[in-house]
Amino acid sequence: MxxxxxxxxxxxxxxxxxxxxxxxxxxxxxxxxxxxxxxxxxxxxxxxxxxxxxxxxxxxxxxxxxxxxxxxxxxxxxxxxxxxxxxxxxxxxxxxxxxxxxEGYLPDALKNVIKNLANTGHAVPLGGADSKWAKLRELHKLDKIPPTVHKFPEALDELFTLLDKIKFNARIPYR
The missing domain is CATH 1.10.1060.10 (Alpha-helical ferredoxin)
Known part of the structure; x- marks a missing residue:
């Protein structure tokens, strides 16, 4: 057989x-x-x-x-x-x-980058309270989260519209 x-x-x-x-x-x-x-x-x-x-x-x-x-x-x-x-x-x-x-073939690591980008605006997760960013943020009185497309709702809507148009979520579920 x-x-x-x-x-x-x-x-x-x-x-x-x-x-x-x-x-x-x-x-x-x-x-x-x-x-x-x-x-x-x-x-x-x-x-x-x-x-x-x-x-x-x-x-x-x-x-x-x-x-x-x-x-x-x-x-x-x-x-x-x-x-x-x-x-x-x-x-x-x-x-x-x-x-x-x-066709939906993408390594898990890249899927995670896309999910993180879509959900937070950052390609990689931000560090914790002891990260370099947290120390710099405190020192320079910066926003808790660096500005991304998520800070601009109209840009975020446009991003999701584009991703939906190319049926990206159907191939690589990200949200």
């Missing part, structure tokens, strides 16, 4: 979507030389193997969107600068990230 959870899902629509952009059409000329992987600083410290991402993207392997590897790229563009075919590898990875978010 075949274990369906182990099957790899292929779809030409993923590689086709990458090829819509003129620059990204160059992905089809990838010769899998591995130069992108060898010059990747993130690959030295993470599981990122850029060549593998390119191969999966080119083949239309759907799982590339749900794997954490596409989020390890630091967008330094070393891969693009050294690619013998001048494939914009970083742009391909950014496109894959956009596709992943559209």
């Amino acid at each position: 075949i274990n369906k959870s182990k099957l790899i899902k292929y779809s030409s629509e993923y590689s086709d979507e990458l090829s819509v952009d003129e620059d990204l059409k160059k992905i089809r000329s990838c010769i899998q030389c591995g130069m992108c992987t060898s010059v990747c600083p993130s690959g030295s410290f993470t599981a990122l193997v850029t060549r593998k991402i390119m191969r999966k993207a080119l083949a239309g392997v759907h799982s590339v969107l749900s794997e954490p590897d596409i989020w390890y790229c630091s967008t330094c563009f070393n891969c693009y600068e050294r690619c013998p075919r001048t494939i914009p590898v970083t742009n391909v990875i950014l496109k894959l990230r956009n596709m992943a978010v559209r």
Whole structure:
């Protein structure tokens, strides 16, 4: 009996979507030389193997969107600068990230950043009473919470309108 959870899902629509952009059409000329992987600083410290991402993207392997590897790229563009075919590898990875978010694949850490940003106006939680901010706030008589979009209700409404328009909450529940 075949274990369906182990099957790899292929779809030409993923590689086709990458090829819509003129620059990204160059992905089809990838010769899998591995130069992108060898010059990747993130690959030295993470599981990122850029060549593998390119191969999966080119083949239309759907799982590339749900794997954490596409989020390890630091967008330094070393891969693009050294690619013998001048494939914009970083742009391909950014496109894959956009596709992943559209399908609801986003690392929990980034989901938390978005939730915090939407709920407080800050990308990261503010420190406690003993934080550097609290000491600076007292010293300079600043507001308890630094001003954000939450201080301007009309701007906050506009932000939520934009997020609702792109159906962001349906993909990544944030409130």
